[in-house]
Amino acid sequence: MTLTIQPRIARLPGRSLIMLDGADALRFLDGLVSGDLDPVEEGRARYGALLTPQGKILHDLIVAPADPAAGAERLLVECAAPLAGDLVKRLTLYKLRAKVTIRPATGLVVAVAFGSGAAAALSVDDAPGSVRATGGDVAEGGVLQVTDPRRAGLGVRLWGSDQAVADRAAAAGLASAEAADWDLWRIEARVPEGPADLPPEQGLALEHDLDRLNGVAFDKGCYVGQEVTTRSKFRGQVRKRLFVVDTADGARLPPPGTPVMAGERAAGDLRSSVGGTGIALLRIDRTDEAAAGSGPVLTADGITLAARPRGDD
Structure with missing residues (x-):
């Protein structure tokens, strides 16, 4: 934090x-x-x-x-x-x-x-x-x-x-x-909250970091959606994650749901924000490519974004 x-x-x-x-x-x-x-x-x-x-x-x-x-x-x-x-x-x-x-x-x-x-x-x-x-x-x-x-x-x-x-x-x-x-x-702190970050029926628990936030138990009995959630973890099928993003020039971020692009390819979409800092659900591969300079930069409504490293948490 x-x-x-x-x-x-x-x-x-x-x-x-x-x-x-x-x-x-x-x-x-x-x-x-x-x-x-x-x-x-x-x-x-x-x-x-x-x-x-x-x-x-x-x-x-x-x-x-x-x-x-x-x-x-x-x-x-x-x-x-x-x-x-x-x-x-x-x-x-x-x-x-x-x-x-x-x-x-x-x-x-x-x-x-x-x-x-x-x-x-x-x-x-x-x-x-x-x-x-x-x-x-x-x-x-x-x-x-x-x-x-x-x-x-x-x-x-x-x-x-x-x-x-x-x-x-x-x-x-x-x-x-x-x-x-x-x-x-x-x-x-990269903590999602409410429908702006967790729009109903539009994303999986692990994509939205619920496992990192003590919100998923992999060793409890059955619950609704358990099979898909457990399979996503143990098969390594989580291709998107939440990232903190900042605008390059301090401009205000567009509203939640705005697509994030990596050149001509979809990279994800924005979630909640305050000013030029927000949360975005992004494809890990295209975000890593943008950070490394081996792929196009990330943009939303023409505004250049920089995704912060997620670290080890």
């Missing part, structure tokens, strides 16, 4: 919460999503996705117990706000005889504290997936603080009522930030 900033907090109107209640809540959800949810039983948060049977991403999810001290019969699930209704509908279709109710978590908002020392400012464990409840139950004015399970140092999610989250941020001395500030922070 290349940015170093003081800890700040941003409301995320593009994110929403749903709630699962019932004795089968964890078992039910674990049988559907790509990540391993077993640690949720122990009061931790996990990341994963609901996939199509063909292995394409539908919803990216952060899952945590609503009350870490009370087991896993009541779960909060963070998802993309525009897709929350679809998520509730799809989970309900899978419910069958499972002892679980699925509903929007009305009245709760999502915020994120990020930057150097964000976890310390909130007095929470900085280990990914740590969960701490403050002020009581989230339904009664408490706040659930969730250290982002996707990678270390990414930030801390705060789930609760608007006022409770604001009070917690003030008590921690966190300055306010905009959602775009958070987007730049996670883009620099």
